[in-house]
Amino acid sequence: MKHKEISPPDHGLKKSEIIPQTDPHLPFQRHSTIRLKSSPGPSRPLFSSQPFRSLDASSSATTMSKKDCGNHGHGGKEKLYRRLFGCLLTTIFVILLIVLIVWLVLRPSKPSFILQDATVLQFNVTGAPNLLSSTLQVTLVSRNPNDRVGVYYERLEVYTAYMNQQVTLRTVLPPTYQGHGEISVWSPFLSGNNVPVAPFLAASLAQAQSYGTAMFSIRVDGSVRWKVGSWTSGRYHIYVDCNAYLALTGRGKPAVFPIAHCYTDV
DSSP, rough: OOOOOOOOOOSOOGGGGGGOOOOSSSTTTOOOOOOTSSOOOOOOOSSSSSSHHHHHHHHHHHHHHHHHHHHHHHHOOOOOHHHHHHHHHHHHOOOOOOHHHHHSSSOOOOOOEEEEEEEEEEEEETTTOOOOOOOOEEEEEEHHHHOOOOEEEEEEEEEETTTTTSOOEEEEEEEEEEEOEEEEOOOOOEEEEEEOOOHHHHHHHHHHHHHHHEEEEEEEEEEEEEETTTOOOOOOEEEEEEEEEHHHEEOBBBEEOOOOOOHHHH
């Protein structure tokens, strides 16, 4: 018995426009997409790539999270270093502030000097060669004006100068400590035998000797230390300059017009 082939009904469509139907009961039947002539446009694949994109996004998120964890580790170290650096700066600032406060509270004032007396015992100028021989005795008074700081005169040297030239040898004073508000007195002899001087100084000294008076400078050069309790500072240079008109005619006469207060620099 022969079977007749039954053709599908024709609804006015061409063969190329017929959409093949699939039977869901048949296995291994291939699905495909057909583009119809009546509706032109890009073909759409059956399986979308969105799931794969989501997988890529999840993998990139995992990678970013790993990088973030690494960055958080470095950030913690930077924060630790910043805290240590801040603590160090704070400590240094506090120490400097304490030193500044102590210095302002205990700020030492330089001692004051007074030329109380100056007497010429010998004075002789000779020309060609230009030499000066002189002997003086001076009395210096020093006072410590500080209430909490002591002054230790470690080494003091006294000499006489005329027009900024030294004309006597240096006389060393004994080391002295001055407490708060204490006064020290020295009466050294200053002498120089046949001290060479410049020609214009010899002429000026000879003229001053004929007048009977001349202005000399009694200078002190040395080093001092400040003492607060058991603490003693380092050495500080001290320079004192006292000017006075000295009588040259009558031997043994005191200074004519001594300048009471001397210039002191520490």
